[in-house]
Amino acid sequence: MSTPAPVPGAEGVLLLVAVHALAAAAAPPLVRLLGRRALYVLGAVPAAALVWALAHTGQIRAGTAVAGTYPWVPQLGLEIAVRVGVLGWLMVVLVGGIGALVLVYSARYFAAGEEGLGRFAAVFTAFAGAMLGLVVSDDLLVLYVFWELTTVFSYLLIGHDPARRASRMAAMQALLVTTLGGLAMLAGFIMLGEHAGTYRWSQIAQAPPGGGYLAVALLLVLLGALSKSAIFPFSFWLPAAMAAPTPVSAYLHAAAMVKAGVFLAALMTPAFGEVGVWRGVLLAAGTVTMLLGGWAALRQHDAKLLLAYGTVSQLGLLMAVFGAGSRDAALAGTAMLLAHALFKAALFLVVGIIDRSTGTRDLRELSGLGRGAPWSAAVAALAAASMAGVPPTAGFVGKEAVFEALLHGSGADRVALAGLVLGSALTVAYALRLLWGAFASKPGVAAVRPRRIGWVFLGPAALLAVAGLAVGVCAPAVGGMLAGYADAVPAAGVPYRLALWHGFTPALGLSVLALAAGSALFLLAGGLPGRLRLPVDGARVYDRVTEWVGRLAVELTGATQRGSLPFYLGVILLTLIVLPGGVMLAGQPWLRPGRAWDTPVQAVVAAGVITAAVFATRALRRLAAMVLVGVTGYGTGVLFVLHGAPDLALTQFLVETVTLVMFVLVLRRLPAKFSQRPILADRRGRVAIGVIVGAVAAGMAYAATGARRVPPVSVGFPEFSVSYGGGRNIVNVTLVDIRAWDTMGEISVLVAAATGVASLIFRGSDALRRHRDALPVIGAQAGRWLATAPDPGTRQQSIILQVVTRLLFHTIVLFSVYLLFSGHNTPGGGFAAGLVCGLALTVRYLAGGRAELNAAAPIDAGVVLGAGLFVSVGAGAAAMPFGGQVLQSAVLDLHLPVLGHVHFVTSVFFDVGVYLIVVGLVLSILRSLGAEMDRQKESDDHTLTEEPA
Numbered sequence: 001m002s003t004p005a006p007v008p009g010a011e012g013v014l015l016l017v018a019v020h021a022l023a024a025a026a027a028p029p030l031v032r033l034l035g036r037r038a039l040y041v042l043g044a045v046p047a048a049a050l051v052w053a054l055a056h057t058g059q060i061r062a063g064t065a066v067a068g069t070y071p072w073v074p075q076l077g078l079e080i081a082v083r084v085g086v087l088g089w090l091m092v093v094l095v096g097g098i099g100a101l102v103l104v105y106s107a108r109y110f111a112a113g114e115e116g117l118g119r120f121a122a123v124f125t126a127f128a129g130a131m132l133g134l135v136v137s138d139d140l141l142v143l144y145v146f147w148e149l150t151t152v153f154s155y156l157l158i159g160h161d162p163a164r165r166a167s168r169m170a171a172m173q174a175l176l177v178t179t180l181g182g183l184a185m186l187a188g189f190i191m192l193g194e195h196a197g198t199y200r201w202s203q204i205a206q207a208p209p210g211g212g213y214l215a216v217a218l219l220l221v222l223l224g225a226l227s228k229s230a231i232f233p234f235s236f237w238l239p240a241a242m243a244a245p246t247p248v249s250a251y252l253h254a255a256a257m258v259k260a261g262v263f264l265a266a267l268m269t270p271a272f273g274e275v276g277v278w279r280g281v282l283l284a285a286g287t288v289t290m291l292l293g294g295w296a297a298l299r300q301h302d303a304k305l306l307l308a309y310g311t312v313s314q315l316g317l318l319m320a321v322f323g324a325g326s327r328d329a330a331l332a333g334t335a336m337l338l339a340h341a342l343f344k345a346a347l348f349l350v351v352g353i354i355d356r357s358t359g360t361r362d363l364r365e366l367s368g369l370g371r372g373a374p375w376s377a378a379v380a381a382l383a384a385a386s387m388a389g390v391p392p393t394a395g396f397v398g399k400e401a402v403f404e405a406l407l408h409g410s411g412a413d414r415v416a417l418a419g420l421v422l423g424s425a426l427t428v429a430y431a432l433r434l435l436w437g438a439f440a441s442k443p444g445v446a447a448v449r450p451r452r453i454g455w456v457f458l459g460p461a462a463l464l465a466v467a468g469l470a471v472g473v474c475a476p477a478v479g480g481m482l483a484g485y486a487d488a489v490p491a492a493g494v495p496y497r498l499a500l501w502h503g504f505t506p507a508l509g510l511s512v513l514a515l516a517a518g519s520a521l522f523l524l525a526g527g528l529p530g531r532l533r534l535p536v537d538g539a540r541v542y543d544r545v546t547e548w549v550g551r552l553a554v555e556l557t558g559a560t561q562r563g564s565l566p567f568y569l570g571v572i573l574l575t576l577i578v579l580p581g582g583v584m585l586a587g588q589p590w591l592r593p594g595r596a597w598d599t600p601v602q603a604v605v606a607a608g609v610i611t612a613a614v615f616a617t618r619a620l621r622r623l624a625a626m627v628l629v630g631v632t633g634y635g636t637g638v639l640f641v642l643h644g645a646p647d648l649a650l651t652q653f654l655v656e657t658v659t660l661v662m663f664v665l666v667l668r669r670l671p672a673k674f675s676q677r678p679i680l681a682d683r684r685g686r687v688a689i690g691v692i693v694g695a696v697a698a699g700m701a702y703a704a705t706g707a708r709r710v711p712p713v714s715v716g717f718p719e720f721s722v723s724y725g726g727g728r729n730i731v732n733v734t735l736v737d738i739r740a741w742d743t744m745g746e747i748s749v750l751v752a753a754a755t756g757v758a759s760l761i762f763r764g765s766d767a768l769r770r771h772r773d774a775l776p777v778i779g780a781q782a783g784r785w786l787a788t789a790p791d792p793g794t795r796q797q798s799i800i801l802q803v804v805t806r807l808l809f810h811t812i813v814l815f816s817v818y819l820l821f822s823g824h825n826t827p828g829g830g831f832a833a834g835l836v837c838g839l840a841l842t843v844r845y846l847a848g849g850r851a852e853l854n855a856a857a858p859i860d861a862g863v864v865l866g867a868g869l870f871v872s873v874g875a876g877a878a879a880m881p882f883g884g885q886v887l888q889s890a891v892l893d894l895h896l897p898v899l900g901h902v903h904f905v906t907s908v909f910f911d912v913g914v915y916l917i918v919v920g921l922v923l924s925i926l927r928s929l930g931a932e933m934d935r936q937k938e939s940d941d942h943t944l945t946e947e948p949a
Helices: 010-055 057-061 086-109 117-136 140-158 165-196 211-228 237-243 246-254 258-272 276-297 303-324 327-358 374-388 394-407 411-439 455-473 475-486 506-524 538-560 565-587 600-618 622-642 646-667 680-706 713-723 730-738 740-761 765-773 799-822 830-856 861-877 907-946
Strands: 066-073 078-084 891-896 900-905
Touching: 010 057, 010 066, 010 078, 010 086, 010 117, 057 086, 057 475, 078 086, 078 117, 078 140, 086 117, 086 246, 086 258, 086 327, 086 455, 086 475, 117 140, 117 246, 117 258, 140 165, 140 237, 140 246, 165 211, 165 237, 211 258, 211 276, 237 246, 237 303, 246 258, 246 303, 246 327, 258 276, 258 303, 258 327, 276 303, 276 411, 303 327, 303 394, 303 411, 327 374, 327 394, 327 411, 327 455, 327 475, 374 394, 374 411, 374 455, 394 411, 394 455, 394 475, 394 506, 411 506, 455 475, 565 680, 600 622, 622 646, 646 730, 646 830, 646 907, 713 730, 730 740, 730 907, 740 861, 740 907, 799 830, 799 907, 830 907, 861 907, 900 907
Parallel strands: none
Antiparallel strands: 066 078, 891 900
16 A cells, blocks of 8 residues: 655654653753742743644634655564544634643642652653653554553543642542443554554545454444543542642643543544444443533533533533534534634633632632632633523533524434533533622632632633634634534535524524523522432442452452462463363374474483482472473483584573572472372372373474464574674574564563562672671682682581682683673674673682682672673664664674784674673572571571570
8 A cells, every 4th residue: 555645744743742742851950940930931832833733723723634655663563653633623722722822821839849740741841742642653553652641641630749649549430440441442543543454544544344243342442432531430530639739620631631532533534424323322321421411510510621621511511512423513513622622721720810819619618709809700710601502602602503404404303402412401501600600609608708810820721711702703614624624524514504593493492592591490499419419429339349349359369379388389380281282182283294303312321311300299308399391401402402503402401400409499498398288189180181281282382383374483594693793692692682672672581680689688788788798808818729618627617619619610710701702603692601600609608608719709780781782672672873774783804914804793692691690690689688698587586596595
C-alpha cells in the first residue's frame, strides 16, 4: 500500500508532541529555579499548539487535512500517521488553548512553595502532550498508545496529593475503569485493522467491515469510549476524580481525558453513523447519562462536585448527538463540543477562585459573594448562561442545533430528543443552583469576605467565558469552519447552518421550554437536593465488585499459595504434562524417522547422566544429591564436546562448577540429610512425575527439531559471524553482535537477580552497612599472599588449599582475562571469562574465609554490577554519535610497532561489561550466601556461648 506524501505541517505536529515531552522533563528543575512562575513558561508549550492550529485554519477550512506518515517499527508494520482535519483541528485548539490558560491560572492557584508543584507541572504538561498526540493520530495503534498515556497521567494528576486517601482511591478507580475499557477498545481496533489490512483510520473508514464482525468490533470500541468519557454505566469514576486540584479538573473535564471518548465517537461517526449498534448504544447510553448526571447534580452542595455531575450530564448529551449519525447532528455535536469546553473550563476555574478566596466550596456556607466579588460573579454568570443554553451564547447555538437535528431524525432520535430536552431542563436548574448558591445573599447565612484576587487569576476564566459569548455571536463563521467535518456525514435535505437566529422554529420552542422548565424546577426544588437519590449508585457497585474481587483473590491465594515449594513445582510440572504433553501425544512425533545417536560414545555418556539422575532421587544426604545433580550437568557438557561445541561445553562446565559451589554454601546451614517425609507413596508419585516430565521435555525437543519446515537462520551464522561480527567464534559473535539485544536483556536480569539475592540475605540496611564497612584496605598486611588468612591450626583451615590458592589465584585471573579478549575467535568470551574469575574468587574465599574474600576484592559487588551494565550500555550506544545503530560494532585492523597486525572488534567492550556483571554476580553471591551466612552463624554461636547455663 503506497504511502501518500506528507502535507506540509505534519512535521510541526510531531515536533509539538516532542516539545511537550521535553518540557515535561524540564518542568521540575524549572520549578525549583523559578517557583510557580515556571508555569507561565510552561504555558507557552500548549499555547504553541494553539498557534499552530490557528496558523493552519485556512488550509483546514479549504478541506485540505494536514497529514503525514512516518516509519516507527517497520518490521511490525507500525507507523506514526498524523492526520488533522476539522475535528482534529478543533481538538488541537481546545487542548492547546485551554491547556495554556489553565497553566497560567495554576501559577496563582497554587501557593508559593507548594509541595509537589514540580511534579504537577511535569505531569500536566505531559498530559497535554499525550492528549495532543491522541487527537492528531491517524494510526489506531498509535492512538491507543496516547490513549493509555492520558490514563496514566490522569492517574498521577488525580492522585496529586498522595497523603489523602480520597485522592489515592479516586486515582485508582479512574485508572482501573479507563484501563479496562481501553483494553476492550484495543481488541476492537485490532479487529478493524486486521480486517482492513491497515491500522490507518483514514483508510479503514473508506471500506469498513460489515455484519456481526463489525458489530462486535464496534461494541468493543464503544466500551473504551464510554468508560473514558464516564458514560453510563461508567459514570461513577468522574465525580470521584474531583479529589484532584481544581486546575486538573478544569482541564480534564473541558479539553482532555473525558473528551477523548467523545472525540473517538465523533471521529468514527462518519463511517459508522448508520450502523444500528453504534446508533443504539450511543443514543441510549448518552440520553440516560444526561438524565442521571443532571439529576445527581441537583443533589450536590459542593460546587465542584455539582460541576462534575454536570460534566457527566453534558458528556451524555454529546455522545447521544454524535450517536444520531446524521450530518446535522454531527454539526450540532461539534458546536456543543466547543461550547462545553469553554463554559465548563470557565466555571471550574471560577469555583477554584471561590475556594481559594473564601476557603470553602460549600453552597450552604457561601452568601453575599456576588457583592464581594462582582467580577467573578459576572464571569460565572456568563459561563453558566452558556451551559444553560441562554442566547446569545455558544451553548444556546449548540443546543438549538441539537434539537433541530433530532427533530428531523428517526423515531429513536425523537425519543432521545425528549430525554435531552428534559436533561436540558435539569441543566438549567443546576446552573441556577450554582449561581444562587455561590453568589446570592442567603438569609441566616453570614456574608463571606473573599480575599482580593488579581486579574491574572481571574483572567483565564474571563477569557473562556467571553469566548463562549463570541462563538455564539459569530455562529455563522464558526459553523462554516465546523461544516467541513459535518459534510463527511451523509445529509438528507437542506443542510443545517449554525446561526444565532433561525426564526420562530420548533427547536427554538424546545429551547424556551427547557429554560422555563429548568427555572421552575429550581424555584420548586428548595429542599429537594437532600431527597433526590438514585436507585442505582455506580460507586457502590464498583465498591462491591472490588470487594468481591479482593475476597476472591484472598481465597485463591489461600488455596494455591500454601507455602510449599513441592506443591508449587508439582502444579507447574503437571501443567506441563497435561497441556504441552497432551498436544505432543496428539501429534505423535515419534512416528517420524530419526536416529538415536551420532556415535556410541554419546549413548555411554547419556547412560551415565541417567544413572546419576536416578541415584540423585534416591540419595538421603543433601550433599550427595547435589553432587549427583552436578554429574548430570557435567555429562551434558561432555555431550556438547562430542557434538563439536567446545565453547558451549566450557560454559556448561563453568556454570555447573559455580552452581555446585553456591549450593554447597547454602547446604552448610541445612541438615545433612533429607527429612523422612514425604512418605513412600508420595515419593513414588514425585518420581513418576519427574520421569514423565523428562519424557515430555525430551519429546518436545525431538518434535521441535523434527517439525522444522524451513532452514534455520543459524545456517548462515558461520559466514555472518566473520563478515558482520569480525570473529570466528560463532557463539560469542552471536551473543555480542548478532543477538546483542538478547544478551542486553539477559545481563539486565542478572543484575536484578544479584540485587534481589543480596537484599534477601543481608537482612536490613544495618547488615549491608556492616558488610560494606568490613571491606579492608589493601596493604594493611603487606607481604602475605593470603593477607587476612587466620592461623590454620586455630581455625582448622587446610594448609594445602592455602598453598594451592597462593600459586593459582593470579594465574586463574590472568586466564580469565585471556578468555575475555580471545573469545571472539576462540572458545571463551565475557560470560565464560567472568565465571573463571568468579571461581578464582571462590577458591580465595574457601582458603581464607570472608575476610580473605574482601581483601581479594575490596569493592562492593553492586559497584561491579553497575559498572558492567554501564559499560555494556555505553558500548551499545557508542555507535550512535557516528551515525550507526544501537549495539552496532566496528572492526579495526591496525598495524602497530612490535605488535604487528592487530584485529580488534569494538564489541569487545560490550563483552567487558558482561565480564564485570558475571564477576559482580559471583562476588555478590559469595558475600551473601557465603560470607554473610558465616557472619550470622558466628553471631548465633556467640549468642549461645553467652547464655547462662
